[in-house]
Amino acid sequence: MRLCxxxxxxxxxxxxxxxxxxGLDLPRTTLSIDKGNLRDPAFVKKHPLRQVxxxxxxxxxxxxxxxxxxFYLSAGTPFWPTDTLTQARVLTWLSFEQALHMRPLAQLRLHLSLRRDRQPDDLDMRACRADAEEALTLLDDQLGRQGKSGWIATADRPSIADVALYPYTRMAPLGGLNLDAFPNLAPWLAQIERLPGYQPLFPGRPELNLSTHEI
Ligand SMILES: N[C@@H](CCC(=O)N[C@@H](CS)C(=O)NCC(=O)O)C(=O)O
Structure with a gap:
């Protein structure tokens, strides 16, 4: 297997x-959006969604x-629970991530920190900020309900819901969001970062999790 x-x-x-x-060794083929690799005809022919x-x-x-x-990688591992109700709860939070969480947080990071082509007060950025704050509030409330050292969708161990919701929550400050306003987020992020095998954004460089540059 290989990750593109x-x-x-x-x-x-x-x-x-x-x-x-x-503990899975997953070799990478690393492309660059900035260099136009995802618009390359050979890539588009193979991957019509044009996304990694x-x-x-x-x-x-x-x-x-x-x-x-x-889902594919976690099936048969502790990160995909075995009982149907818990599986359904994991799916609830995966759906939340895609529908309500990832997009506003990713857009804020992209436009305010990576491309720097918008201002925080621009109408679209203000709308993203309101959506992102709402998503972080919902996530924070859920972690509050799960209790100290709790996970998002499961009782006593992390699932792929935690994995899915980690990256864009972790990078939220790049979109101008202050995570201190959400008291349950920092302990949960730290709990994920203590898991054996944790991977930062750039391999071996956790201090670069909020970096805006390719290295
Ligand atoms: N729903 C997709 C979203 C994937 C996505 O947005 N990928 C971005 C990078 S994070 C991408 O490939 N963008 C292509 C581009 O900007 O041209 C998923 O969860 O995998």
Whole structure:
């Protein structure tokens, strides 16, 4: 298996994080959005969604979309629970991540820190900020309900819901959001970072989790 990613993709970070937590060696093919690799005709022909992450299987088949890849890699491991109700709860939070959480947080980071092509007061950025704050509030409330040292969807161990929600929450300050306003987020982020096999955004460089540059 091989992961097709870019250096700063939060969606690909989810996959590398899970691979690390599972102790799975997952070689990477790292492309660059800035250099136009994802618009290259050969890439588009193979991957019509034009997005990373993509998991390439040994027989040439591929799995797209971070949630699908997390499911594929976690099936049969402790990160994908076995009982149906808990599986449903994990899916609830994966859906939350895709529908309400990832997009506003990713847009704020992209436009205010990576591309720097918008101002925080621009109408679209203000709308993203309101959506992002709402998503972080919902996440914070859920962690409050789960109790101290709790996980998002499961009682006593992390699941792929925690993996999916980690990267864009961790990088939220790049979108101008102050995580101190959400008391349950910092302990949960720290709890993930203490897990054996934790992977930062840039391998071996946790101090660069909020870096805005490719290295
Ligand atoms: N829903 C997708 C979103 C994937 C996505 O947005 N990928 C970004 C990088 S984080 C991308 O490939 N963007 C292509 C571009 O900006 O041209 C997932 O969860 O995997």
């Amino acid at each position: 990613d870019t250096q700063r993709s939060g969606n690909a970070w989810k996959v590398r994080l899970l691979a690390g937590l599972l 992450p993509i998991l390439e299987l040994d027989d040439g088949q591929t799995v797209s979309e971070s949630m699908a890849i997390l």
